[in-house]
Amino acid sequence: MKSSAKNISLNSYDDIFSTEETREDEKREKVTDMPLSELHPFPDHPFQVRDDDSMRETVDSIKEYGVLVPAIVRPRAGGGFELISGHRRKHACELAGLPTMPVIVRDLDDDAATIIMVDSNIQRENILPSERAKAYKMKLEAIKRQGARTDLTSMQVAQKLSVEKVGEDAGISKDQVRRYIRLNELSPQLQQMVDDKKIAMTPAVELSYLKPEEQTLLLDTIESEQATPSLSQAQRLKNFSQDGHLNEDSMLAIMSEEKKPEKNDLTLKADKLQKYFPKSYTPQQMEQVIIRLLDGWQKKRQRDQER
Known part of the structure; x- marks a missing residue:
């Protein structure tokens, strides 16, 4: 078990801490301790959950400090709740032997849930190219569907704005977004x-x-x-x-x-x-x-x- 937070990797900090804005949002929302058995993965979740050194550090941190940032979930049609962010935290809780984890329940449609799911994971270290490819494609399609519902002037404009938005949020150029998305054709x-x-x-x-x-x-x-x-x-x-x-x-x-x-x-x-x-x-x-x-x-x- 780690005795000091300074030994935690950046990935572990992603699982424990959040931005000030996110923390303020969470203070205004109800946090519930939910059984892990009630939490189900996001459909076609593009990011792998690996049992690597970062996961072991996250487990040690959770044993010592608990889960400081609640996961975000939404009600699931088949019962239980669907994880939007917090897949690694859930697995770390399982490895730590905890029966529950703190969550915030939000009522989100598929596109909004997809965008939050991608944004909450895409800045992690060591994300594989194929993971980025699938994630960017999922987010792009979700943003385009949202744009279609707001009656943008043309599909061409909507697509351009969507690609630029994905790149801006990820801190890369729209051309890089397109290159990653091409990997889905392999x-x-x-x-x-x-x-x-x-x-x-x-x-x-x-x-x-x-x-x-x-x-x-x-x-x-x-x-x-x-x-x-x-x-x-x-x-x-x-x-x-x-x-x-x-x-x-x-x-x-x-x-x-x-x-x-x-x-x-x-x-x-x-x-x-x-x-x-x-x-x-x-x-x-x-x-x-x-x-x-x-x-x-x-x-x-x-x-x-x-x-």
Whole structure:
């Protein structure tokens, strides 16, 4: 058992503490100790509950302090209550041998419940790409349905605003949201390879455009060649597929090519940077400032990770 809260990981803090705004909301709502047997998982919950070091720390914390932030639940059609947030806390309570946990009951429709479920989990550490992919898609579809009910002027506008909203809430760009959502088009086996870091994110997005039968053929080719596609190979596979020329022979030819080292160069255009600097600054001076700021950012991240 941990004797001090400072040894708790960030994931554990997510399970114990909440934002000031959330705590204020919870003070205004009734908290009920509910039997764990009455709590059921959210349908198609995209986030795995893992028995890892973070879970063990959460169990120790709950044994010592209890569950300080109630879970959020809603009445369930089949009886009992459906967890919206608190899946990890419930599992930790089970491991800690507790029969109940504190919850707040809210009357939420499916879309509102989905959005809260995603938002309450998406900022965790160590979320797998496939988990993000499914979560972003679920939230996007929920927001689009909400937008349709409020009679937005056009479906195109509604979709654009929805993607931007998902990205804004997650702290990423709308293009990153779209890339993650594309991973849902991969077969489960290829998604697992992305989660296992055997296939990088960018090549995986390209491979998501392959037809299901082509993805099955790719898995066989990966096994026979004992190699996964590079970005350039994934792009060629996508192009061959779109041209209707991807078959066993062409795929093998692409996958058996010697891989060229992928370029990792990053170029920032001067016109994008200039607005942040005095007009008199030279490119060398701008570079020095950027490096200095990045050094400060890295040190802050290291301090945050050590807390």
